Amino acid sequence: MIVLVSLLALVALAAVPFFVGAYPLGLGIGILGYGVLATAWALFSGPTRYISLATVAFFGIGAYTVAVLADLMPYPLVLLCAALIGLVVAILVGLATLRLAGIYFVIFTFGLAELVRQLVTYYEVNVTRTLGRYVFLPIGPEHIYWQLLGLLAITLALAFWISRAKIGLALRVIGDDPVVASHLGIGITRTKLALFSLSAVVMTLAGAIQAPRWTYIEPSIVFNPTVSFLTVIMALLGGPNRLFGPLLGAVPLFLLFEWLSANFPNHYSIILGLLFIAIVFLLPNGVLAAWDKFAARLKNKEARA
Amino acid sequence: MTTLSRRTLLQAMGSGALATALASLPTFAQDRTAIRIGYAVxxxxxxxxxAGISTIPNYLLWVDDVNKAGGLExxxxxxxxxxxxxxxxxxxxxxxxxxxxxxxATQDNVDFILPSWGTGSNxxxxxxxxxxxxxQLAGTAVTDMAPQLAQRWKNSFWFLGGGHDYANALVDLLVKQRDAGAINNKVxxxxxxDGFGIDLSKAATPAFQAAGFELVYDKTYPLGTSDFAPIINEVSGLGVDTFVAFSYPPDTFALTQQSVVANFSPKIFYLGVGTAFPIYPNVAGPNHNGVMGVGGIDPDSDAIAAYFERHTALIGQAPDSWASAVTYASLEILGQAITRVGDLDKAAVSAEIASGEFDTILGKVKLVDNQLRALWTVGQWQDGKFVGLAHTERDASREPVVPKPAWVPAS
Incomplete structure (x- = not known):
């Protein structure tokens, strides 16, 4: 039943480009893009409670891979390469850092994004002597939309599967108490590494798919730290521990940002900052958790009445 | 923990949202009372x-100028x-x-759209x-790809040339000075x-080598560098008469100050973006005189002088002497193309921009393959103006002052 409903929803969403104009389609791409990023982020960070700010590092790697390889091989192969590169980087980084915890991990991941950006810049400046790269691919907005939709569906399916599989349970134990987890015989590092890599591959693909939309790629464009912050705040708003939580954060927040930037172009950043504070203040566990709490309170009241 | 109750906060947010929603209700009257210009900068x-120096002020000025003249016919x-x-x-x-x-394009239904600042965004x-x-009137994009881009996007117009234009013009100018015996062979x-620095150095390095110059120092520094003492100290010991920095604004100012502090005063002192900014003389003080850079204007043009006056009156500061005048000229071209076509047909206006000749603050302008090829490429501060020393089509407006005056030590 759930599968059927999901498939129907997917088909309906896939038909959207046939009925809407360029601007709604652009909105759709934005929403799907952040929906994918937030869901992928929550794959790893939800159960383990590791706040990662490395989203844009992988996102940018994906975009750069497309910029470098687009002229050399067919597009599906480029995507595959992007995924592989993302995977290798994630494994290397994961091996080095997943022993860190708490604030150290947050700082490291933020540094990672900057490190990747500087490495790419260094390479481009000193080896290829070009900083900007051009992506001319015959890929229109509707193709990007469909690819992102497909990626989102796969990511959600993976998240669903993981939450029911052994590895998901293991992750939750690790997130609750790593000591208990290791006493239970859970391979902590291995489990975290697997999930971190999976989430990183999805982020890499999200960047790769969106690269043709910009035509021109340079480090400051694709390694923009705002992407990492927005992803975190969206996932937190929706609730990183629910399947659809990150998506429920991404959709309203993205539309809100869009509305703000259309109507308050000069006060956007101030309002955004206040909003972040409000989310952390009022909905520390996300909208869905707040709703559950609210519903429970209603039930309590009814029971008492 | 906090005296701010959730309820008041929510109420405040709610009423704020309601008020703004009401304020932004769409107007339904679609009678044409104006030509709608849209831009995201x-x-x-x-x-x-x-954007704050070269793009936004010129958009504001152009709209102001056109509306003061009664609009476009x-x-x-x-x-x-x-x-x-x-x-x-x-x-x-x-x-x-x-x-x-x-x-x-689709929600606001504007008639024409002006682009954002910079190569990447264009x-x-x-x-x-x-x-x-x-x-698309790209007034602030420097790219050697312009000919291909104009082919690809038929309605795109490229006004600021490519890295090769600026690098080659600089090398030509220096060759003349060297052959006249004014400077030595070391550069x-x-x-x-970053984008600009790499584009120009990529074009300049081979051009210098081909012209027989000895490049005794040719390195990059990371974006965001704030201490230029190591670079200046190293370079000042190399016996160069020519120092070239393909730099960005904060660095351009810091390089000047560091050179003054280190008393490194080469005969040719050339800097990148920012040299043509109106604040450069304020930053460099008396030492701005004789400094060369990318861009330039015609100091004898009445149209440019009038443009500087209008710009200063409306914006509160003078325009920069490189991309500003070009950006403004691109808007004049758009305005004249619209009046010549006589309505708001985008395709016809594009065709007119591509083929027509226009009267702008840069003089008579005709685009070649959708590009402005009449460009000031090297400028120098002389008597409070950043005058053009080299132009792709015209003669220089002034002779270069070489060697530049020695630095006045910082007090």
Whole structure:
């Protein structure tokens, strides 16, 4: 039943480009893009409670891979390469850092994004002597939309599967108490590494798919730290521990940002900052958790009445 | 923990949202009372500095100038209409730029769209301008790809040349000075490791070598460098008469100050973006005199002088002497193309821009293959003006002053 409903929803969403104009389609791409990023982020960070700010590092790697390889091989192969590169980087980084915890991990991941950006810049400046790269691919907005939709569906399916599989349970134990987890015989590092890599591959693909939309790629464009912050705040708003939580954060927040930037172009950043504070203040566990709490309170009241 | 109760906060947020929602109700009257101009420019983020100097002031000035003159005449519609602006902040993000243009084109239904500042944002916006058939007047994009881009996007127009134009012009100028015996054969180049610096140094390095110059220093420095003492100290011991920095604004100022402090005063002192900014003389004090850089203006042009006056009166400061005048000229071209076509047909206006000859503050201008090829490439501060020393088509407006005056030590 759930599968059927999901498939129907997917088909309906896939038909959207046939009925809407360029601007709604652009909105759709934005929403799907952040929906994918937030869901992928929550794959790893939800159960383990590791706040990662490395989203844009992988996102940018994906975009750069497309910029470098687009002229050399067919597009599906480029995507595959992007995924592989993302995977290798994630494994290397994961091996080095997943022993860190708490604030150290947050700082490291933020540094990672900057490190990747500087490495790419260094390479481009000193080896290829070009900083900007051009992506001319015959890929229109509707193709990007469909690819992102497909990626989102796969990511959600993976998240669903993981939450029911052994590895998901293991992750939750690790997130609750790593000591208990290791006493239970859970391979902590291995489990975290697997999930971190999976989430990183999805982020890499999200960047790769969106690269043709910009035509021109340079480090400051694709390694923009705002992407990492927005992803975190969206996932937190929706609730990183629910399947659809990150998506429920991404959709309203993205539309809100869009509305703000259309109507308050000069006060956007101030309002955004206040909003972040409000989310952390009022909905520390996300909208869905707040709703559950609210519903429970209603039930309590009814029971008492 | 906090005295701010949730309820008051929510109430405040709610009433705020309601008030703004009411304020932004769409107007339904669609009677044509104005020509709608839309733009998304970088008011915040990494590009805000450049946009705030070269792009936004000229958009404001052009709209002001046109409206003070009564608007643009649309002969086919039998009306003369003022310009009405819809503006957004693209927050220096390529994705925002693209979506803002989609919004302008399909939601705000503007008649013409002006591009954002910088090479990257103009390239990112290219396919979207093309898809909706809007003419794209890239006044602040420096790219050697311009001929190919104009082929790809038929309605795109490129006004600021490519890295090779500026690098080759500089080398030609220096060759003349060397052959006249004014400078020696040694050159030092420091470039910022970012788009502009790399583009220009990539073009300049081989050009210098081909001209027989000895490059005793040719290195990049990372974006965001604030201490230039190591670079200046190293270069000052190399016996160069020519120091070239393909730099960005904060570095351009810091390099000047560091050179003064270290008393490194080569005969030719050339800097990148920022040299042509109106604040450069304030930053460098008496030492701005004789400094060379990218860009330039014609100091004898009355049109340019009048433009500087209007700009200063409206914006509160003079324009920069490189991309500003070019950007303003691109808007004059748009305005004249609209009046010649006589209505708001985007395709006809684009065709007119591509083929017509226009009367601008830069003089008579005709685009070649959708590009402005008449460019000032090297400028020098002389008597308070950043005068053009080299032009792609015209003669120089002034002879270069070589050697530049020695630094006046900082007090």
């Amino acid at each position: 970088s008011k915040t983020g990494a590009n805000a500095g450049g 649309l002969s086919k519609l039998g009306v003369t209409l003022p310009l009405e602006v819809t503006e957004y902040d693209d927050r220096s993000s390529a994705e925002e730029t693209v979506r803002a243009i989609e919004r302008l 390239l990112a916006a290219g396919p979207t301008f093309d898809r909706f058939g809007f003419p 030092a180049i420091a470039s910022v490791a």
